[in-house]
Amino acid sequence: MLAGRQRAIARAITLAESNTAQSRELIRAVYPHTGRAHVVGITGVPGSGKSTLTRVLAQEAQRAGSGDGLKIGILAVDPSSPFTGGALLGDRIRMNELSSNPRIFIRSMATRGSLGGLAHAALDAVDVLDAAGCDLIIIETVGVGQDEVDIARAAHTVVVVSAPGLGDDIQAIKSGILEIADIHAVSKCDKPESARTIADLKNMLMGDPSFSHEEGAWHAPVVGTSAETGAGVSELLQKIFAHRAHLAHHADGAARARARAETRVLKIAEDAVRATFARQSKGDFSGLIDALVKRDMNPHDAADVLLAGMSHRE
């Protein structure tokens, strides 16, 4: 895997997804080899065109650099359904175009069930891709849901994709993720409505009370892109590299590195709580649940009992 063999990478990610004692051993072994890749989170609401943009950006990035170009990892975090057994988005099919390029590794990761674990598994997979020598890792997530947004935030550079002309409900949800953008990409800029979306975003950013006037502060640029015409894709990649350079020479970089490490640990700890709970609620914890249902016990005291038993993981 460390030599960058695609099948070994795929197997390592599958192991990471299993969240077992073995997968933890894998990450313990892999982690010292990480820290070299630049991780880009691409997020946006459903319909924003982020999958298509991910595809064209990956192709552009692969051609960057000297010689054979850069080595790219793509992690697409998909909504999935037990009715269909997997991802539904048509964009996934177009993603397959990329997989013929030996210097682009693509992996889809389905949204998990109620036991969660998506963020933890995705961030473990990023470690695997990093250790396997990827120069640039793109994590594409839908920008709704705590776990999905946390995954995007755990990148070095967060690109939030906005599409022109989406409905109000969609915009309302989108507004919750605009704040995490290091770079704003407006998709479908071949459409005339996109000029309005770009102007709206710029206005919003100028009115942001957290706008920093400090010298050298990063101000999220707004880039119009079109997967159709290829416009703006190269500019977007340049902005990503500019942000990487900013992080290397500014205190933001160290802060981001700490925040990423914190998210990793927190997501692992949350998963451990859920796993312990799932095991215990069928076992030792069963009587406590009965008492809760009968109102003989209250949920806060029950949570204290659960947490007191958390010092051992299986």
Add this chain to the structure above:
Amino acid sequence: MLAGRQRAIARAITLAESNTAQSRELIRAVYPHTGRAHVVGITGVPGSGKSTLTRVLAQEAQRAGSGDGLKIGILAVDPSSPFTGGALLGDRIRMNELSSNPRIFIRSMATRGSLGGLAHAALDAVDVLDAAGCDLIIIETVGVGQDEVDIARAAHTVVVVSAPGLGDDIQAIKSGILEIADIHAVSKCDKPESARTIADLKNMLMGDPSFSHEEGAWHAPVVGTSAETGAGVSELLQKIFAHRAHLAHHADGAARARARAETRVLKIAEDAVRATFARQSKGDFSGLIDALVKRDMNPHDAADVLLAGMSHRE
């Protein structure tokens, strides 16, 4: 609050949202008075029309029952933004029509920041409304994101709202929540495309491999509704009451009660992990984060250290 005074209820929910030692005391005191209300989760993707349906359903339900009718609690869990300082959905404004009715209590709850806590706070608020004498409590959440879906699942009856003619990206996300429906509502059934949506849903349900042929098993009905014409709203309410009766006379009811209790405890425990982590990452845990950034430590071992210290909550 137990006497049902609106201002006292509002204050109790604000306290519950604070997630402090005091709020935990409140829930400890309130919890023995809960278990009487029927809790309905209404969920759907952005644009599905769930807010509007919640409004008309609440009005219909309020008029049900004898005398002054039923007492209704509505908890609307909103996407929010630091740019706007609150909920953006236009539906919230229309919700205000309801608040003139003294037997309908409405509360909006914003999606929290990265420390989470939304599910925990929402479920605490349901306890408050239950103890305050609400007959029916409607929790409206957007059906994307683990926390949001978990909130809906913690209801007795889950209504998943589908709108005719949404895009593929949206449908892909929707498919992840269709499985949790006890009742399917198709909104905007005044539109001709709705017949197709209803037919598609019925087909999907018939093809579901988990369809139970057991006698007395609940089969999620599909109800066409229109907030515009009022069509189907009364039928939807009847289906909710039918599901309540089903839970009272079938093993599903006990299973649902246990699942609800489990979700409560799990969400509280997860919040406690996040709170401890947020506190510790600035304090005792700071050196550990440094070691992670330097790759001298790996995230799984760091999580073990965090969890080992979890037996005490502040």
